[in-house]
Amino acid sequence: MIQVQNLDFSYPKKPQLFSKLNWESSTGNIIGMLGKNGAGKSSFLRILAGLLFPDNGQLSVLGFSPEERASAFLQEVFFVPNENYLPGHLSAERYRQILQPFYPRFDGETFSQLLDRFEVNSQEKIKNLSFGQQKKVGLAMALSSGCALILLDEPTNGLDISGKSAFRKELISVLSEDQTVIIATHLIRDLENTLDRVMILDQGQIKLDADLSDLADSLHFGISQSAVPDAIFSQSSALGVQFIQARTTQAQTVVNLELLFEGVTSGVPIASFLSKTNSLTT
Numbered sequence: 243m244i245q246v247q248n249l250d251f252s253y254p255k256k257p258q259l260f261s262k263l264n265w266e267s268s269t270g271n272i273i274g275m276l277g278k279n280g281a282g283k284s285s286f287l288r289i290l291a292g293l294l295f296p297d298n299g300q301l302s303v304l305g306f307s308p309e310e311r312a313s314a315f316l317q318e319v320f321f322v323p324n325e326n327y328l329p330g331h332l333s334a335e336r337y338r339q340i341l342q343p344f345y346p347r348f349d350g351e352t353f354s355q356l357l358d359r360f361e362v363n364s365q366e367k368i369k370n371l372s373f374g375q376q377k378k379v380g381l382a383m384a385l386s387s388g389c390a391l392i393l394l395d396e397p398t399n400g401l402d403i404s405g406k407s408a409f410r411k412e413l414i415s416v417l418s419e420d421q422t423v424i425i426a427t428h429l430i431r432d433l434e435n436t437l438d439r440v441m442i443l444d445q446g447q448i449k450l451d452a453d454l455s456d457l458a459d460s461l462h463f464g465i466s467q468s469a470v471p472d473a474i475f476s477q478s479s480a481l482g483v484q485f486i487q488a489r490t491t492q493a494q495t496v497v498n499l500e501l502l503f504e505g506v507t508s509g510v511p512i513a514s515f516l517s518k519t520n521s522l523t524t
């Protein structure tokens with residue numbers, strides 16, 4: 243569904259952001275894209291959405307070249323940026339009426355239900371809504387759009403605790419199997435138990451791309467009061483030494499995404515311990 247091959251990208255007069263970046267994805271996943279500040283998460287989403295153009299390389303999204311911005315492509319891709327972008331002079335309901343015709347599978351009833359669930363007044367002018375409430379309008383639009391590809395940049399940024407919880411629940415319940423969501427975030431904990439897959443973007447490359455089920459099968463996450471000799475990666479914390487081991491006979495553990503992220507971005511070749519890895523990533 244998405245194929246990225248040897249993609250180079252830089253902003254004018256800036257160092258190269260992506261160099262020969264490779265990645266591919268099939269349909270029907272909630273994918274978390276993790277990366278440090280400035281790693282290029284937003285830029286990558288914008289490239290997939292056809293809002294930024296690669297310098298070199300091949301890019302296919304839903305069978306289209308995003309930069310051509312074909313109408314058949316645009317009606318299947320919904321991008322929610324980190325910053326609020328909605329027209330302040332309209333109510334959410336009015337904006338929905340204007341936007342809906344561009345998305346053939348948009349579900350107006352789901353949109354109203356989501357706004358109720360998110361406790362946002364659909365008749366209020368958007369400029370009179372708080373930052374978090376405006377964010378919820380954008381997310382409700384995306385989840386009602388019916389698009390094959392939904393790109394969310396830092397969706398939980400600005401949401402309160404109940405908003406984050408409602409977002410997680412609705413994300414899982416509203417989506418159908420033929421929809422893919424890519425969520426760029428550094429608020430990893432907000433997405434616990436939600437992701438099917440995680441990719442880690444670091445230093446212009448995708449350093450890890452794995453199913454959560456494969457991570458849980460192949461790795462053991464633990465905490466110890468002393469150093470763990472055969473740990474792949476370990477890190478001291480207030481509670482003790484958090485560690486990752488290759489899993490052999492141990493019981494399955496919950497994947498500690500924060501620890502995984504620290505391990506991968508400090509150069510540990512975690513992918514080599516997994517049973518299945520995406521052949522296109524480094």
Ligand SMILES: Nc1ncnc2c1ncn2[C@@H]1O[C@H](COP(=O)(O)OP(=O)(O)OP(=O)(O)O)[C@@H](O)[C@H]1O
Pocket residue numbers: 253254256259277278279280281282283284285286428
């Ligand atoms: N419009 C722009 N013009 C020039 N440089 C830019 C532009 N947008 C982003 N950059 C630069 O590109 C790099 C990647 O930025 P990007 O916003 O994609 O990263 P990010 O991983 O989303 O970061 P964050 O987690 O802080 O949101 C940064 O060094 C940033 O300064």
